[in-house]
Amino acid sequence: MTMNEPIAVMRRPSIEAAIRSAIADPRRKRQLLEATGWDDSMLSKLVQEKPAGITLDKLDAVLAALDHVIVTRRYLDAMCTMGKVGMFCECARAGGGECGSTR
Template identity: 50%
Template sequence: MRKPVRIEQTLREALTGPGRVDVQRAIGWDDSNISRFLSGNQGVVIDKLDAMVSAVGYVLITRKYLDAVTTLGEVGMHCECAREGLGECGRSCK
């Protein structure tokens, strides 16, 4: 089973890797802020959260939205029946 990607892991990689400067610039931090954050001695103020999440390549969406996209993908993209106006997947189209 695949292990879920954790935001902590993503932030650590972003703040120590080659794109670090871009993240620092987006949230207005210097090297000492990064060091304190990674060691657990500094948090992120609420008005920097969106910038930080965006800088590491993520966007915030709801689980409800993901569930809807998944359902529409299963039914709409792969259902020849529905595309031909013959009903939803799982029904006999022929």
């Protein structure tokens, strides 16, 4: 890795890390089990990398229990652009160009 690589390449959060973190916290583990209807044996399969067969109908429940949502890169790119430009920029909204511009 180099410092020129995007942050997403340098440090990639994962569902695996989120699940492992939830399992380590008794309250979050209980939420995950309740949301999915799984028992402890399913979590053991997941962390031991045994075939667990997470079904599609459980994916939303897993993500919700982990407090994660799925968004597209396009959406995130748009949010980054708005953040750079200044989504609450009074200058731009008044027709004066972007804040910080050398107009």
